[in-house]
Amino acid sequence: MVRILRGDTLAGQMSDDLAAEVAALVAAGQDVPGLAVVLVGEDPASRIYVGRKRKAAGMAGIRSAEYRLPAETGEAALLDLIAALNADPAIHGILVQLPLPRHIDAARVLDAIAPEKDVDGFHPVNVGRLSTGSGAGLVPCTPLGCMILLEQVIDDFRGLKAVVIGKSNIVGKPVALLLLERECTVTVTHIHTRGLPEIVRSADIVVVAAGSPELVKGDWIKPGAVVIDVGINRVVDKDGISRIVGDVAAQECGHAGVLTPVPGGVGPMTIACLLRNTVDAARAKEK
Ligand code: GUN
DSSP, X not given: OOEEOOHHHHHHHHHHHHHHHHHHHHHTTOOOOEEEEEEESOOHHHHHHHHHHHHHHHHTTOEEEEEEEOTTOOHHHHHHHHHHHHHOTTXXXXXXXXXXXXXXXXXXXXXXXXXXXXXXXXXHHHXXXXXXXXXXXXXXXXXXXXXXXXXXXXXXXXXXXXXXXXXXXXXXXXXXXXXXHXXXXXXXXXXXXXXXXXHHHTOSEEEEOOOOTTOBOGGGSOTTOEEEEOOOEEEEOTTSOEEEEOSBOGGGOTTSSEEOOSSSSHHHHHHHHHHHHHHHHHHHHHO
């Protein structure tokens, strides 16, 4: 029987631990950690994610501020806001929710965030630190959440075969680097990969972040493999009923060793890791 590895319970523990840590920091005279969340436009999914992030921040004792800007906001105005947040001593973490409207160059915006406040880990300095394995930078939240989940069930990563499906800057590339750092043998695949089922069948660890509902079939999964499903897809069945599914056909994976559920798997861990990064950024500033 497959073991279902829940992220929501683990994220809850992380949040409780962070709340205690923040209370101790504040009792010792340090600033309350501050997180700025910037949302441009009215994307409904982004609004839900930002709301969840702020609620979770509040529960962990982190002060959060939301900057909601209209979709037609120009790039220069957004860069001005980021410059002000970079200079604000009460703000330790800055998160610009993606995607941004098309007229804004997302790379230029992410480059403008001070690397020490880049709690998403998307700034080139933090990407570079991750790729050199220095351990010094802020690490992207979803990949960090995937690794913490994997650590619950794997003691020794060395030499394990890991297959990542998806090559995004947010999940696929950074999670591949983290697995490589743990001395897995890592294969990064994507939508154009030929013979994907065969490649996945060889994996001890599968991390799927393809954004494609139930792409990964049960017969792609080696018996006993650990499967981390990052996908969150809304699908409508033939009766018009909508539901959330992952990138893995979960009901076909009874022979897997471990599987994360959707919802309640990686999603809550992403938020918990954002809070972790914010507290780390606040601590680093005090040093
Ligand atoms: N959009 C989808 N995932 C993310 C994320 O992890 N961070 C930000 N800023 N935007 C996102």
